[in-house]
Amino acid sequence: MGILKYIAWPKPGWFVFHGFAAALLLALGAAVKFA
């Protein structure tokens, strides 16, 4: 399934992708708090 095979569990890409997504969500929470 395209890019998904690189970020599927338990490939290293899974950790990279989820770390990136978690950082984005943390930033969104902080941004909305201070908006």
Add this chain to the structure above:
Amino acid sequence: MNFTVSGRLRALAVAGIFCMGLGGLLLHAKIHWIFKGGEFQPTNLVPLVATLTSVLIVTALFSTGRHSATAQLINGMACIIGIVTMTHYMIVELDGAYSLKAILIYGTLADSLILAGKWALGQMLFEIDLDRAAGRGLNDRAKRPAYWRYLRAPWWGFHLAAMGGVYALGVLVF
């Protein structure tokens, strides 16, 4: 034209997602546009981008019938981000004055439930196409992927909880 049953159901569900996406876009434009008093409001870009994505990209991907997994991934994630951020707004707005009436009537629970409905429509399309891709009809009984697997309902429940938790961490820590 000679549509199949699943084709007709799919067309209705895609129309539903389009209408809910466009409705959300116009509702957000009315409530908080990206410019307020001539000043740019960057966080208001989130609902604008999410609803534009729903109207243009999600609807187009579902329409093809071959990209339902990608379409539902985007649709469901947009719904989760909407539910999480709107719940945050409700918590801030109510400012501790929680009551059943406040949450049901004045809060954003209604908006979150509409988004949950949009998720369900997309999930229906995804489930129909999951069976269709495997050569099964709407009423066939067959072994399906485990319920906790990628894009199935409990996977979404887990992501709602996890994403809400990470977002809450961003609110509390910074």
